[in-house]
Amino acid sequence: MRKWFKSGAPWIWLNAGAIAVSVIMVVGLLTLILVRGFGHFWPAPILETQVTTPEGGSVRVVGELVRSQTVPAQVMRESGMSIPEGRDEVATRHLIKQGNRDVTSRDFQWYPEWAMSEWRYPDAAMWIERREWGDFYGFPLRLLENGQVIAEGGDQVWEALQPRIERANHIQEQIESIQRGEIGRVNYLMERVRLDQRRAQMAFEQGEIDAAERDRRLAELDVRQQELSARYEELRQQLQELYDQVDRDVLVARVADGREWQVPVAQIVRAAQPNAMGVFQKLGLYGERLWNFFTGYPREANTEGGIFPAIFGTVAMVFVMSIIVTPFGVLAAIYLREYARQGTLLRMIRISVYNLAGVPSIVFGVFGLGFFVYFVGGAIDEAFFPAALPSPTFGTPGLLWASLTLALLTLPVVIVATEEGLARIPSTVRHGSLALGATKSETLWRVVVPLATPAMMTGLILAIARAAGEVAPLMLVGVVKLAPTLPVDGNFPFVHLERKIMHLGFHIYDVGFQSPNVEAAQPLVYATAMSLVVLIVVLNLTAINIRNRLREKYRGESD
DSSP states (O other), X not given: OHHHHHTTXXXXXXXXXXXXXXXXXXXXXXXXXXXXXXXXXXXXXXXXXXXXXXXXXXXXXXXXXXXXXXXXXXXXXXXXXXXXXXXXXXXXXXXXEOOOHHHHSOSEEEEEGGGBOOOBOOTTOEEEEESSSOOEEEEEEEEEETTEEEEESHHHHHHHHHHHHHHHHHHXXXXXXXXXXXXXXXXXXXXXXXXXXXXXXXXXXTTSSOHHHHHHHHHXXXXXXXXXXXXXXXXXXXXXXXXXXXXXXXXEEEOTTSOEEEEEGGGEEEEEOGGGOOHHHHHHHHHHHHHHHHHSOEETTTTEEOOHHHHHHXXXXXXXXXXXXXXXXXXXXXXXXXXXXXXXXXXHHHHHHHHHTTSOHHHHHHHIIIIIIIIIIHHHXXXXXXXXXXXXXXXSOXXXXXXXXXXXXXXXXXXXXXXXXXXXXXXXXXXXXHHTTOOXXXXXXXXXHHHTHHHHHHHHHHHXXXXXXXXXXXXXXXXXXXXXXXXXXXXXXXXXXXXXXXXHHHHHHHHHHSOSOHHHHHHHXXXXXXHHHHHHHHHHHHHHHHHHHHHHHXXXXXX
C-alpha cells in the first residue's frame, strides 16, 4: 500500500475523479437549465377536472399541470388549503396554470390531489397566447366580425380563427414597423429640429449671429418642423386605419366556470388545441414559439415575449468592449515587457495590475458612474451638446460607458495574457531579426507581435467570457429593464453609443427577482440563462477559432 501511494497513482485517480465529478456537475446543471427553460415552449396537454371546495361545493379547473409536490399536511394548511381530519400527514398538491388572469386574477393555483376528480383531456380545449393578460384557456364558441356571428361551434370557429389570427399578426407587424421605424425616425428628426432651434437662439444670445440670421434659421426650421408634423399626422392616420382593421374580429370562448368571455383577435399571438395535435404539429408549434423567444420583444413586465433586445445589447456591448480593451491591453503589455526598465517601479506596476483583477466588479461600476458618466459625459455634454441641456446626452448611463467600464474591468486579463505570450517568444528570434539588420521597432512589430497574437486572442477570450456574464457594474452604467429602442438604427450616426441597452444577465436578474408573477417568470429565467451560456460559448468559440488560425499561420511561417 505504501509503495502504491509513493507511486502517485492515488493522486492521479483523485484528480481524475475530481474532474469527472466537475464535468458531471456542469453537464447536469446545463441539462437542468435546458429542460426547465426550453421545455417551457413545448405544447403541454390541457387538463380539465372538478375540484371540491372546503364549503362542500365544486369548481371546474382547466389548465396545464406545471409541477406536483408531496409535502406535509401542515404545510398545506399554512398555505391556506383546508385539509380534512383523518388525512395522512403527507399530501400531494398540483400547481395548475389556469391562465385567464383577467377572469380569475390568478393564473397559477395550487390544488390538493384529494380534492380533484379524474383528469380529462378534451380535444376542444384551447390555449391562446395573448399580448396582454397572459395565456388564455377555454373552449371556442363563436367568432364575431364587427359584432356579427360568422362562425359558431368548435370546429367551424377553429377553422375560421386561424386565418384571422394570421391577418391580425400581419397588421400588428405593420403597426410595430410604423411605430418603431417611421414614427421613431420622425420623432428623432423633430427632436433634432428642436435642438437646432435652441442652438440658433443660443448663438444669437452669445452674439455669434445677428437677429436677421437667427430669424432666417428659425424660419427654415419652422418649415422643416411643419413638414415633419404633417408626416407624423399621416403616419398617425395610417395607424388608426390599421387599428380599425385589426379590431374587427372577436373570439367568444367559454372559460372554466362556464362564463362566456370575449377575446379580441388583435390580442392573440397564436392559438392551439394541444390535446388534438400530433407530434409533428407540436414540433412545429415548439419551433415557432422558440424562434419568437429569440427574435421577439419582451411583454408583460418581461415575463412573456422574447429576448432579442437583450441579446442584441449583450453582443453590442461585448463588441464595443473588445474594440476598446484590445489595443489598450496589448499596448500596455508591450510597453511593460519590451520597453519599460525592469526594476522596483515596474514590479509595483505589475502587482497593481494583478490586484486590479481582484477588485469587486461593483467597484468598477461605481467608478464608471462617477468618472465616465458624470465627469466625462457631463464635460462632453457641456462642450458639444449645450442645446440639449439640462437633458443629458452622454452624461447619463449608456452603451459607451458600460463598454468602457467592462474594458477597464477586463484590462488586467488582456495585459497578463499578452505579457505571457511575449515572454514565450524565444530570444533567438529577436536576435536573428536584429542580426539581419532590422531595427528593434521592426523586430517587435513584424516578428514578435505577430507570433504573440494567439496569446493576445487568449486574453480577449477570457475578457469576453468575464464581461458577457457581468451584471453588477452594468446596473449603474447603462443597462436597463426595458430599452425602448436599439442602439443601432437608420438615423445618423446609425450607432448610438449614448443609448441605454438591455442585457441578458440583468434580464435574468430582473425576471427572476423583480417580476410580479414569479411562476410565469421561472421558466423564462432558465431559458434566458441557457441563452446567455450559449451566447458566451459562441463568442468564445469564434475567438478560439481565430486564435487557432493565427497560431497555425505563424507556426507555418516560422517553420
